[in-house]
Amino acid sequence: MTREPILSAKDIEIEFTLRGKVLKAIRRCSIDLYEGETLAIVGESGSGKSVFTKSFMGMLDANGRITGGSIMYEGVDISKYKTEKEWLGIRGKKISMVMQDPMTSLNPLKKIGKQIQESIELNQGIHGEEAKRLAIDMMGRVGIIDPERRANQYPHEFSGGMRQRVVIAIACACKPHILICDEPTTALDVTIQAQILDLIRGLQRDLKMTVIYITHDLGVVANVADRVAVMYAGQIVEYGTAEEIFYYPWHPYTWALLSALPQLGVKGQPLPTIDGTPPNLFNEVKGDAFAPRNKQALAIDFEEEPPFFRVSDTHQAKTWYLDPRAPKVEHPAAILQLREKMKKGR
Ligand SMILES: Nc1ncnc2c1ncn2[C@@H]1O[C@H](COP(=O)(O)OP(=O)(O)O)[C@@H](O)[C@H]1O
Ligand SMILES: [Mg+2]
Structure with missing residues (x-):
């Protein structure tokens, strides 16, 4: 492959400190990501899939840090970022993430429409009515029927599958360059799983995103991935x-x-x-x-x-x-x- 990667992680090392002891979660790990592809990362639970990819967004837990290697993205080694301000230029704008459990990404006390709207306001600098309209548009786009009415509902009024659609709407509202899907269907039943996979594929095509699809299940990989790590x-x-x-x-x-x-x-x-x-x-x-x-x-x-x-x-x-x-x-x-x-x- 002579194409240039859009993101290149090289020899990344990540450590966590736990009760005074050091755990080496990521040990000189490298990956190149190419424009428009779907790369699946597979491995047993605990192998480091989430930690490795969270480091592309500056989302490591407070007791963790990158201790070696580089992550080149748009000519910059983002692994050297130190401040939240630097990461805000990437996270939710260039790179977004959909996590396994939609409830951890949603605020149970806030209306769905408002939550999508706020993410649009934060990441795109669009405000008020215009952001609200975009939020409702996005809800329709991820397959939520009657989005105007449902925008006024709370997360608990949505099924698991519908909640994951909302999380995908939030992640994709900014039309990210790279979408990281971290076991997005693990908490859902099999028929819903297939629908969510279809949705991600459709959005990837329409929004021209590059996707990293994380799973412990090689079975779904055959259906989604161009490349597998x-x-x-x-x-x-x-x-x-x-x-x-x-x-x-x-x-x-x-x-x-x-x-x-x-x-x-x-x-x-x-x-x-x-x-x-x-x-x-x-x-x-x-x-x-x-x-x-x-x-x-x-x-x-x-x-x-x-x-x-x-x-x-x-x-x-x-x-x-x-x-x-x-x-x-x-x-x-x-x-x-x-x-x-x-x-x-x-
Ligand atoms: N905040 C943390 N503190 C200590 N260890 C952690 C922390 N987060 C993750 N780990 C450890 O890092 C390793 C990789 O975890 P993870 O990336 O979540 O695995 P996967 O996503 O492949 O299931 C595991 O050994 C896990 O226990
Ligand atoms: Mg994980």
Whole structure:
């Protein structure tokens, strides 16, 4: 890919201090984001998806800080921003976020229309009646029927799915350059999930946004993403086009995630789960962080951290399996089976 990325995070390190101890949540993590794409970030809960992407907006919790690396956006290293004033030029204007639970983003005591209006007033410098009209427009645009009437209602009068539509309206009202969707459908049931995905796709096309879609569920990724980055223990361990990650994955953690997909399940039998737990990030991680959970780990996996190895122009994986000196490792049967199934399903 010779295109220039619109956002480039390089070797980002993030630490939290908790009761005097330091937790390294993000460990030299890099990603490039390209104009107009949908990039999915997948990984188990706790792998660092939210913390990593919140750092693009200056939204880390007060006990957290970026301790290394850079985030280049429009020619500026925004990881060096110190003040709220600097971040206000980015957050809600250039980069917006939709979070998992709409109730955490909405004020239960304020009318829906007012909340959208206030966000427009804050971020776009438009005020009063004009901002109100834009808010109602936006409600219609995210699929809320009868927006004039519903603008006068409170969050508790909306269903979970409708509340998430409101949050999306607030995030998109400023027509952001980059929209980060952090598990936006996790709290919703499956049919609503599909509608919200459709809505995000439609808005992305109409408003020409670039989307980062965060999920722990590889199952939805096939439907939304152009590219996929797999995250484990504070690092991205593999990235490629959606096809490359589903058909030709290389990192043993990606294999484990894919093997647990319901598409591979046999009716009536429980899905395989990934044995073991991620490393404790209060301690220094040695070698490949996934090695202790990998039955086919190589000796070097316990000693030395692997670099990224190139699979194609668009695909890289951080595993010693790809070192030319490594013994030949067969892809698990489940991965080959998945490739066949998905190819047939197209
Ligand atoms: N404010 C905080 N203080 C201490 N640790 C935190 C804080 N926020 C997140 N973490 C830790 O950072 C790691 C990554 O968390 P997170 O990004 O929320 O994971 P994910 O979104 O992938 O589920 C976890 O180990 C989590 O416990
Ligand atoms: Mg999260």
